[in-house]
Each structure stands twice: as C-alpha cells, then as structure tokens.
Amino acid sequence: MVLSKGEKAPEFELNDGNGNVHKLSDYQGHTIVLYFYPKDDTTGCTKEACAFRDTYQDFKDAGVDVIGVSPDTEKSHTKFSRKYDLPFTLLADPDHKTCDAYGVWGLKKFMGREYEGVYRTTFVIGPNGKIKRVFENVKPSEHVEEVLAEVSA
Numbered sequence: 047m048v049l050s051k052g053e054k055a056p057e058f059e060l061n062d063g064n065g066n067v068h069k070l071s072d073y074q075g076h077t078i079v080l081y082f083y084p085k086d087d088t089t090g091c092t093k094e095a096c097a098f099r100d101t102y103q104d105f106k107d108a109g110v111d112v113i114g115v116s117p118d119t120e121k122s123h124t125k126f127s128r129k130y131d132l133p134f135t136l137l138a139d140p141d142h143k144t145c146d147a148y149g150v151w152g153l154k155k156f157m158g159r160e161y162e163g164v165y166r167t168t169f170v171i172g173p174n175g176k177i178k179r180v181f182e183n184v185k186p187s188e189h190v191e192e193v194l195a196e197v198s199a
Contacts, residue, residue, distance in 0.1 A: 048149040048167060048182060055080070055171045056147040060115065060137035063124035068113070068137055074175060078111045079193055081168040082150045086118045086126035086136075090166070094186035095132055101190050102133050110197045111135075116164060117142050170196055 049055070059069045070078075081098070083091045098105075098112050105112050112134040118126070123136040137144075142164070145151035150167045153160055166186070170179040170193065179196050181189060 048165070048180060049169070049177055051177055051180060053177050055169065055175055055177050056144070058115075058137075058139075058144040058147065060139055060144060061120050062135050062137055063120050063127055065120060068135060070171070070175065073111055073171075075173045076111055077109060077173055077178075077197060078113055078171045079105065079168060079197065080113050080115065080148075080171055081193075082115050082145060082148065082164050083166055084164045085116060086122045087129065090186040091116070092130065094166070094184070094189060095126070096130055097187060097190035098134060099130065099132050101194055104194055105197065108194075108198050113137060115139050115144060117145065168193055 055070060057070045059067060061067055083094055085091055095114065102112065114136045117139050119140060120138045123138055127136055139145055142151045145164055150165045152165060154163045166184050168181040168184060169177050172178045181192060
C-alpha cells in the first residue's frame with residue numbers, strides 16, 4: 047500500500063550512477079521530490095525525466111532536490127543521465143526494497159500480461175522527513191507541472 051500524506055518517509059540507502067551512497071537522512075532540512083519510475087530510457091520514463099530536467103532550475107529556485115528511483119542498475123542510470131543530460135540524481139533500487147518500503151512495487155498489467163514492477167508515483171517529502179504530498183498513477187508529460195505547483199506554493 048502506497049504511503050500517505052503525513053506519514054514519516056522511510057529511510058533509504060541507495061547508490062547513484064557513480065556508486066555514491068545517498069540516504070534520505072542526507073536531505074534532512076530540505077524538501078525533496080522523490081519520484082519512482084519503472085525503467086530507464088523507455089518512452090514514458092524518458093518523458094518524465096526530461097520534464098523534470100526542463101524545469102529543474104525552477105525546483106532548485108524553490109529550494110527543492112529532485113531524486114529519481116528505479117530498479118535499474120547504476121550503469122543504466124549513468125547511460126540514461128548522460129543520454130538526456132539529466133541534472134538530478136537517479137538512484138538504483140535493483141532489489142526494490144525502497145520501492146517496497148514506499149508501497150510502489152506490485153502487480154501490474156500490460157497487454158494482458160501480469161508482472162511485478164514499479165507504480166509511477168511521486169512523493170514530496172518535507173524538511174522534517176514527513177510526506178507532504180503523494181502523486182499516484184501520474185501522466186509522465188503533465189505530472190511535473192503539478193509537482194512544481196505543489197512545492198512552489
């Protein structure tokens with residue numbers, strides 16, 4: 047079950063594409079946008095990542111850190127970031143423990159086939175480590191504007 051507004055965001059410890067460890071506690075005192083996505087370099091995920099890229103300065107101006115999480119490998123994240131010139135951190139969750147902790151891993155259906163994967167979900171986490179807003183089943187190309195409006199308010 048996806049976490050809700052007001053809940054304490056679960057701690058995580060994940061590597062970025064360079065092998066650097068990132069923990070939620072590293073961002074204490076900051077507002078962060080933690081967005082979960084299914085797979086690097088696929089159509090919807092690329093649209094979403096590029097939308098965050100194109101508005102990244104607006105997030106920085108609002109004092110917000112943007113972090114993407116998927117079950118892809120560190121190497122995959124590096125290629126994806128370089129290919130699309132992504133200025134924000136992508137974290138690898140290959141065993142999907144963080145996805146599980148946030149309630150965004152589960153059974154999905156596509157073209158009649160069932161499989162386990164990531165539900166495209168974004169969390170706005172406040173400086174106190176509590177979830178301020180949850181965006182579920184987001185539309186990759188339209189979603190970023192909603193998130194930016196939330197953190198700029």
